[in-house]
Every structure is written in structure tokens, then in C-alpha cells.
Amino acid sequence: MTEWIDGQALAQWRRMAQQQAQDQGLDPKELDWLLQHCTGLDRLALHLETFTTQTAIPANHNLDALKALWQRRLQNRYPVQYLLGKAPWRQFWLRVSxxxxxxxxxxxxxxxxxxxxxxxxxxxxxxxxxxxxxxxxxxxxxxxxxxxxxxxxxxxxxxxxxxxxxxxxxxxxxxxxxxxxxxxxxxxxxxxxxxxxxxxxxxxxxxxxxxxxxxxxxxxxxxxxxxxxxxxxxxxxxxxxxxxxxxxxxxxxxxxxxxxxxxxxxxxxxxxxxxxxxxxxxxxxxxxxxxxxxxxxxx
Ligand SMILES: C[S@@+](CC[C@H](N)C(=O)[O-])C[C@H]1O[C@@H](n2cnc3c(N)ncnc32)[C@H](O)[C@@H]1O
The missing domain is CATH 3.40.50.150 (Vaccinia Virus protein VP39)
Known part of the structure; x- marks a missing residue:
């Protein structure tokens, strides 16, 4: 089911979540990787924050569900690849569990x-x-x-x-x-x-x-x-x-x-x-x- 996320709210949360990652010594790029897969936004859009003017970004999770996924990453140190269920390897994207x-x-x-x-x-x-x-x-x-x-x-x-x-x-x-x-x-x-x-x-x-x-x-x-x-x-x-x-x-x-x-x-x-x-x-x-x-x- 498609969910819709407000661009301003996403940008605000993304900045806070990036900071949380940095504080824990994790690579904040992991967050963008999660967002790319859950929202379809590309790296450039995330980097330039061009999405902030969009009021309804289509996503496969709502913002609360995204926050919960990210908390699992931070609190349990659950690998982002397991969160997404996939990992890149050579020319493949592979399912992982x-x-x-x-x-x-x-x-x-x-x-x-x-x-x-x-x-x-x-x-x-x-x-x-x-x-x-x-x-x-x-x-x-x-x-x-x-x-x-x-x-x-x-x-x-x-x-x-x-x-x-x-x-x-x-x-x-x-x-x-x-x-x-x-x-x-x-x-x-x-x-x-x-x-x-x-x-x-x-x-x-x-x-x-x-x-x-x-x-x-x-x-x-x-x-x-x-x-x-x-x-x-x-x-x-x-x-x-x-x-x-x-x-x-x-x-x-x-x-x-x-x-x-x-x-x-x-x-x-x-x-x-x-x-x-x-x-x-x-x-x-x-x-x-x-x-x-x-x-x-x-x-
Ligand atoms: C280090 S992982 C490598 C997985 C994959 N080949 C890779 O490179 O990402 C080792 C794999 O060996 C399997 N394994 C461990 N003992 C084994 C055994 N006696 N016979 C066959 N597979 C075994 C594990 O279940 C695991 O999937």
C-alpha cells in the first residue's frame, strides 16, 4: 500500500536522525540508503533536499514506520541490510535475512x-x-x-x-x-x-x-x-x-x-x-x- 509523507516533516526528521547516527558513530549515509529504498527519492534529491516542497511523497512506509525502522537500527544495531531485506553485491541486489x-x-x-x-x-x-x-x-x-x-x-x-x-x-x-x-x-x-x-x-x-x-x-x-x-x-x-x-x-x-x-x-x-x-x-x-x-x- 502506498503511504504519503510530507516533505517538510521528512526533512526535519532526516536532519535529526542523521545527527543521531553521527552521535552513535554510524554512517549517516545509511539513513539515506533507507530513505532511497522506502521513498524512491534519489541521492541527489536527498542531498539537495529538493523534496521539501512536496506535500505528499509516495512511500512504502509512513513516517512513523520509518522512524521505528531507524530506531531498530540505532537501538539494536540491527544491520540496515536486514531492515531493507536486501544488499548489493557485484551486479546483483540480493535478498538477505x-x-x-x-x-x-x-x-x-x-x-x-x-x-x-x-x-x-x-x-x-x-x-x-x-x-x-x-x-x-x-x-x-x-x-x-x-x-x-x-x-x-x-x-x-x-x-x-x-x-x-x-x-x-x-x-x-x-x-x-x-x-x-x-x-x-x-x-x-x-x-x-x-x-x-x-x-x-x-x-x-x-x-x-x-x-x-x-x-x-x-x-x-x-x-x-x-x-x-x-x-x-x-x-x-x-x-x-x-x-x-x-x-x-x-x-x-x-x-x-x-x-x-x-x-x-x-x-x-x-x-x-x-x-x-x-x-x-x-x-x-x-x-x-x-x-x-x-x-x-x-x-
Ligand atoms: C561466511 S558464510 C558465507 C556465505 C556466502 N557464501 C557469502 O560469501 O556471503 C558461511 C556459510 O557457510 C555455511 N556453513 C557453515 N558450516 C557449513 C557446513 N558444514 N557445510 C555447509 N555449509 C556450512 C553457513 O551456513 C553460511 O551460510
């Missing part, structure tokens, strides 16, 4: 690494093989892989049925559901029939050391799914499991690629070396210069 991790900008680089690796002449055939996104969450990685690899059968696995439902919905929204099979289970478990047949595995697994989770920003620690964060005592449980199990599933020459956090890359590099089934092991940094990704190839 507290069942899934909000996809992060740094994770976008995983797709650039895949693209770069596929440009190598010896990897041409990989673009037609099976690919898997292990721990798909919102489906962000799987959707981008499907877009990048139109000839590849794609698999997206998550332990959480609620997360898979969100990922599946996202694949339908973007017309990619035919290309991706969504499977519930632990890592490779639902893919037993495809042992040795994967051209690529991409994963952003949980990697936060358990005791560090309460110290994360309240938006993350209080509201994002613990199953998406908790990497065990040292944060390496899932990463180690992926090192140890992938050789059974990757074909010779298949790509192994993960995201991890600062300080973990050399440990995972060492484990890949010890495992003995990988070659061309490399560490890559994110845009902030943090060693964020490790890739390798199955011997």
Missing part, C-alpha cells in the same frame, strides 16, 4: 580471481566443468559464478535450509535458477556422486575464532548467523576441512579457492603443501592489503 550472512565487498574479489584464473590458456576447459560454492549463504558467489560460467553446471551447498531458501529465491529473481542446483548438507557430503569431477570449488567458510565473535561489531555479533561466523577455536576448522576433503572431489587441474581472515593464509598455505595433492598454491590480498584469499590447483 538474518538466516544469511550479509555478503561483503571483499568477497566480490573471489569472482575476479576465478575470472583471472580462467583466462590462463591451460584453464580454458575448466569453464565447462562442474563448479561448487560451498557454504553459499545468500547465494552471492554461486550467482556470480553462474553468470561468469554460463556453460558450467553449478552446485551451491549450505548446511542451513533457511539460508538455502534465500539463495534459491535470489537465483530465481536473477533468472539463474536453471543453472544452479541447491543442496543441503555439510560441505561435499551432498555431492558424493560427483567425486573427482569438479573443475572448481569456491568457498567463503566460517573462519572467525570462536572467542573473538563477541568482540565483533554488534551488527555482526548480535544479528548475523553464528553458523556463518564460527570457525571453531582457532577459526581454522572449516578451512582445514576444505583442504583435507577437496582432493576427493576436484578433478586434476581443478581450482581450490577460499576466503579467510588476516593471519590465516600462511597456515592454510602450509596445510595445502603438507596435504600433498595441491600445486601452484598462492595467497592473494584484498583491496585493503590483507592476505584474504588462498588458491591452489589439484595435482
Amino acid at each position: 538474518p538466516a544469511v550472512l550479509i555478503p561483503r565487498p571483499e568477497t566480490e574479489l573471489l569472482i575476479d580471481i576465478v575470472q583471472e584464473q580462467l583466462e590462463r590458456p591451460e584453464n580454458q576447459a575448466l569453464a565447462r566443468g562442474n563448479w561448487v560454492d560451498l557454504g553459499t549463504g545468500s547465494g552471492a558467489i554461486a550467482l556470480s559464478l553462474a553468470d561468469l560460467l554460463p556453460q558450467a553446471p553449478l552446485y551451491a551447498v549450505d548446511k542451513s535450509p533457511e539460508a538455502l531458501a534465500v539463495a534459491q529465491q535470489n537465483s530465481q529473481d536473477w533468472g539463474l535458477s536453471e543453472q544452479i542446483q541447491f543442496l543441503q548438507g555439510s560441505w561435499w557430503e551432498p555431492l558424493a556422486q560427483l567425486r573427482g569431477q569438479f573443475a572448481g570449488m569456491v568457498s567463503n567458510p566460517p573462519y572467525i575464532p570462536r572467542q573473538e565473535i563477541p568482540q565483533l561489531q554488534p551488527e555482526v555479533a548480535r544479528h548475523e548467523p553464528i553458523a556463518a561466523l564460527d570457525g571453531g577455536l582457532d577459526g581454522l576448522d572449516c578451512l582445514n576441512q576444505l583442504v583435507d576433503t577437496a582432493p576427493d572431489y576436484l578433478q586434476a587441474g581443478g581450482l581450490w579457492l577460499v576466503e579467510l581472515m588476516a593471519g590465516q593464509a600462511p597456515l592454510i598455505q602450509a596445510r595445502l603443501e603438507e596435504q600433498g595433492c595441491y600445486h601452484s598454491i598462492q595467497i592473494r590480498r584484498d583491496l585493503a592489503g590483507i592476505e584474504r584469499f588462498v588458491l591452489a590447483y589439484r595435482c
Whole structure:
């Protein structure tokens, strides 16, 4: 149902709400993001306050409901992406709910690494093989892989049925559901029939050391799914499991690629070396210069 908001009243409240955000150390741009989505006003109109002369701005919430949403953001530190039910990621707007991790900008680089690796002449055939996104969450990685690899059968696995439902919905929204099979289970478990047949595995697994989770920003620690964060005592449980199990599933020459956090890359590099089934092991940094990704190839 369309609601109507008075421009003067909106401008007055916006200024006060921006100040509240600043006082709490939050980015006031988040408020405009909320307003853009709820009222359809664009960034320029908000910045120049050209809407103040309008007496009836169409919106999907009335002003009281907008105020209540913003209070939830401020008081509970509820992420604005969950308030809106969507988040931008690469070329997509993805549905998100507290069942899934909000996809992060740094994770976008995983797709650039895949693209770069596929440009190598010896990897041409990989673009037609099976690919898997292990721990798909919102489906962000799987959707981008499907877009990048139109000839590849794609698999997206998550332990959480609620997360898979969100990922599946996202694949339908973007017309990619035919290309991706969504499977519930632990890592490779639902893919037993495809042992040795994967051209690529991409994963952003949980990697936060358990005791560090309460110290994360309240938006993350209080509201994002613990199953998406908790990497065990040292944060390496899932990463180690992926090192140890992938050789059974990757074909010779298949790509192994993960995201991890600062300080973990050399440990995972060492484990890949010890495992003995990988070659061309490399560490890559994110845009902030943090060693964020490790890739390798199955011997
Ligand atoms: C860090 S989140 C990544 C989500 C998404 N791929 C992204 O990059 O935004 C990790 C995901 O792994 C899933 N997960 C955790 N343990 C798992 C397991 N044993 N098997 C499959 N998925 C698992 C979680 O449910 C969560 O969706």
C-alpha cells in the first residue's frame, strides 16, 4: 500500500536522525540508503533536499514506520541490510535475512580471481566443468559464478535450509535458477556422486575464532548467523576441512579457492603443501592489503 509523507516533516526528521547516527558513530549515509529504498527519492534529491516542497511523497512506509525502522537500527544495531531485506553485491541486489550472512565487498574479489584464473590458456576447459560454492549463504558467489560460467553446471551447498531458501529465491529473481542446483548438507557430503569431477570449488567458510565473535561489531555479533561466523577455536576448522576433503572431489587441474581472515593464509598455505595433492598454491590480498584469499590447483 502506498503511504504519503510530507516533505517538510521528512526533512526535519532526516536532519535529526542523521545527527543521531553521527552521535552513535554510524554512517549517516545509511539513513539515506533507507530513505532511497522506502521513498524512491534519489541521492541527489536527498542531498539537495529538493523534496521539501512536496506535500505528499509516495512511500512504502509512513513516517512513523520509518522512524521505528531507524530506531531498530540505532537501538539494536540491527544491520540496515536486514531492515531493507536486501544488499548489493557485484551486479546483483540480493535478498538477505538474518538466516544469511550479509555478503561483503571483499568477497566480490573471489569472482575476479576465478575470472583471472580462467583466462590462463591451460584453464580454458575448466569453464565447462562442474563448479561448487560451498557454504553459499545468500547465494552471492554461486550467482556470480553462474553468470561468469554460463556453460558450467553449478552446485551451491549450505548446511542451513533457511539460508538455502534465500539463495534459491535470489537465483530465481536473477533468472539463474536453471543453472544452479541447491543442496543441503555439510560441505561435499551432498555431492558424493560427483567425486573427482569438479573443475572448481569456491568457498567463503566460517573462519572467525570462536572467542573473538563477541568482540565483533554488534551488527555482526548480535544479528548475523553464528553458523556463518564460527570457525571453531582457532577459526581454522572449516578451512582445514576444505583442504583435507577437496582432493576427493576436484578433478586434476581443478581450482581450490577460499576466503579467510588476516593471519590465516600462511597456515592454510602450509596445510595445502603438507596435504600433498595441491600445486601452484598462492595467497592473494584484498583491496585493503590483507592476505584474504588462498588458491591452489589439484595435482
Ligand atoms: C561466511 S558464510 C558465507 C556465505 C556466502 N557464501 C557469502 O560469501 O556471503 C558461511 C556459510 O557457510 C555455511 N556453513 C557453515 N558450516 C557449513 C557446513 N558444514 N557445510 C555447509 N555449509 C556450512 C553457513 O551456513 C553460511 O551460510
